[in-house]
Amino acid sequence: MIPPGSTDPVTNLEWAVSEGLTPYPAALEAMQARVAAIRAGEAPECVWLLEHPPSYTAGTSAKPEELVERRFPAYAAGRGGQWTYHGPGQRTAYVMLDLARPHGRVPARDIRAYVHALEEWMIRALDRFNIRGERREGRVGIWVARRAPGGGLREDKIGAIGVRVTRWVSWHGIALNLEPDLSHFSGIVPCGIREHGVTSLHDLGVLASMEELDSALMAAWAEVFQ
Structure with a gap:
């Protein structure tokens, strides 16, 4: 179940935070139930913040050969995209909104604008830690340009x-990397992209807590979706 959370009196959006690790199948079941309730007008919209046990999840475009090593349980997610890792130290935020109506910068029934807004949400949250998250044409997610060990620049995915x-x-x-074990990503080709790596706030030297990251996400949400 999605735990009871605090509801914004202006937007009627509920923020729910789960302690500990939520198994991926349980999260899928809880999201499906909440989506049905929102559609029926029986529950408010919700952003659910949680962490999963180490897991690999396959989107609808995932290729079997890109599960390189089955180190952890693998699940069919039913979402768009390819392979993703979830695990402790990564803040996963499940967003359940009625897109038939507008939300801040997102017009009604505009999925492209919605995805763009999720990107902007992460970019603005990272900016609060002086991390410059960026979009890249043809690549899903949020990226950080940084110095490579041998000189020059490299790009790593953070969200x-x-x-x-x-x-x-x-x-x-979304899934934003605070301090996951980055070696766990080696069991997959993350999002089908082989030529770039992954990073996290802690890997970049920003030793924020999960509570501080949550606060940044909540503050940035208001700038994008309200």
Whole structure:
């Protein structure tokens, strides 16, 4: 179940935070139930913040050969995208909104604008830690340009996006790397991209807590979706 959270009195958006690790199948079941309730007008929209046990999840475009090593349980996610890793130290945010109506910068029934807004949300949250997150043409997610060990620049992914929309209600969402074990990503080709790596706030030297990251996400949300 999605735990009870605090509801914004202006937007009627609920922020739910789960303690500990939520198994991926349980999260799928809880999201499906919440999406049905939102569609029926029986529950408010919700952003659910949680962490998963180490898991690999496959989007609808995932290729079997890009599960390089089955180090952890692998699940069919039903969202868009390819392979993604979830695990402790990564803040996953599942966003369940009625996209049949507008949300801040997102016009009604505009999925492209919605995905762009999720990217902007992560970019603005990272900016609060003086990390410059960037989009890249042809690549899903948020990227950080940094110095490579041998000189020059390299680009590493810090945030992933995968969404699904059912009768105009969104689910799934984003995964932002605070301090996951980055070696766990080696079991997959993350999002089908072989030539770039992954990073996290802690890997970049920003030793923020999960609570501080949550606060940044909540503050940035208001700038994008309200």
